[in-house]
Amino acid sequence: xxxGATRFSHKAISFLVCLVFAVMLSxxxxxxxxxxxxxxHLMETEPAPLPDFGLSRLFKIFNSLQRGYLEKTxxxxxxxVRWENSLDIFGxxxxxxxxxxxxxxxxxxxLSQENSDLNVLDxxxxxxxxxxxxxxxxxxxxxxxxxxxxxxxxxxxIVLAPNKHTIYSEYIPAxxxxxxxxxxxxxxxxxxxxxxxxxxxxxKTLLETKKNALAYYRTDNHWTTFGAFAGYVQIMARPGELLxxxxxxxxxxxxIDISPGLPGGLAYMLALGDRFPENKVTFIPxxxxxxxxxxxxxxxxxxxxxxxxxxxxxxxxPKAVVFRDSFAHExxxxxxxxxSRVLYLWPYPTALxxxxxxxxxxxxxxxxxxxxxxxxxxYFTGFPPE
Numbered sequence: 299x300x301x302g303a304t305r306f307s308h309k310a311i312s313f314l315v316c317l318v319f320a321v322m323l324s325x326x327x328x329x330x331x332x333x334x335x336x337x338x339h340l341m342e343t344e345p346a347p348l349p350d351f352g353l354s355r356l357f358k359i360f361n362s363l364q365r366g367y368l369e370k371t372x373x374x375x376x377x378x379v380r381w382e383n384s385l386d387i388f389g390x391x392x393x394x395x396x397x398x399x400x401x402x403x404x405x406x407x408x409l410s411q412e413n414s415d416l417n418v419l420d421x422x423x424x425x426x427x428x429x430x431x432x433x434x435x436x437x438x439x440x441x442x443x444x445x446x447x448x449x450x451x452x453x454x455x456i457v458l459a460p461n462k463h464t465i466y467s468e469y470i471p472a473x474x475x476x477x478x479x480x481x482x483x484x485x486x487x488x489x490x491x492x493x494x495x496x497x498x499x500x501x502k503t504l505l506e507t508k509k510n511a512l513a514y515y516r517t518d519n520h521w522t523t524f525g526a527f528a529g530y531v532q533i534m535a536r537p538g539e540l541l542x543x544x545x546x547x548x549x550x551x552x553x554i555d556i557s558p559g560l561p562g563g564l565a566y567m568l569a570l571g572d573r574f575p576e577n578k579v580t581f582i583p584x585x586x587x588x589x590x591x592x593x594x595x596x597x598x599x600x601x602x603x604x605x606x607x608x609x610x611x612x613x614x615x616p617k618a619v620v621f622r623d624s625f626a627h628e629x630x631x632x633x634x635x636x637x638s639r640v641l642y643l644w645p646y647p648t649a650l651x652x653x654x655x656x657x658x659x660x661x662x663x664x665x666x667x668x669x670x671x672x673x674x675x676x677y678f679t680g681f682p683p684e
Contacts, residue, residue: 338376341566380569395419406469407564422463424478459625461675482679517562526628552581589634606642608634616667647677
């Protein structure tokens, strides 16, 4: 090859590299305009939309940009997230506790780094236990709630849904072994029971359930309907000591449907829902349920989701207020059958600045006979705000 031909070849290659680089740089902008990226299902918190442009709104626009608006909205982002997770999981077999989702044995998925302040794997391992002062603080909070309710003739029950890690620890990679003989759940449950606060710890119940049925989904963070029903039976047995009308009243006549197509939340956090298929469990009551949803006029900036009110129309049944999280979703159809009216409130979990809302104003308006505080383990065992 002549020197001139070689120069031309080098220039052509350089031009093609520059062209490909320019095209790659322009793809996000092209997708923003023409929406050319393939559809990818990625479960994540969507950023707040940018305010309309104006000089008076520059500060709000800057805040939105600073909080990750561009990071989550640039073109082809979801596809790139899918490719990265596919490479990490299937190519490099690299999944760690610092990723949002940990891939365990036999393709079991576990929530890991939920946010910058909460690493569920660290909690599972027992790396950071409560100090005596922190434990006293939590006991004071729950004892005060119990006493406040007792003065009003209201029974109080704390219900604890275990983390999936606690029930299916055999699927967590061995390198993430537990390093303490106890964890924060053991500490807090023991301290509350010693203080006389009624706590229903469902760990043993779910460990028994998994011997005969799938208690938690493989690709999701939540319990199955089998797990939720087992928890519900224990809840209904416990208030029998509090409210005799509820004793031995758990319902159990259902047809069980197991069908494909579960949108496993952890799989979709990886944008790999199609690579981790799973069946969904549904309980279909043989006798139609009486409880039906009615409108709720309660609102509060500390509610994560709008309140849900269920009524059976039976005045002989008691009323309840339930402070809940996402694990109560499967409980609501079962639990609601045993109350004339039950109000489900979903506050934000405890954070660095505030404890999860315990809405006394709503309780005084509803005048229930029982208040249930339902938590998943990782939210119950958060450190108290300083």
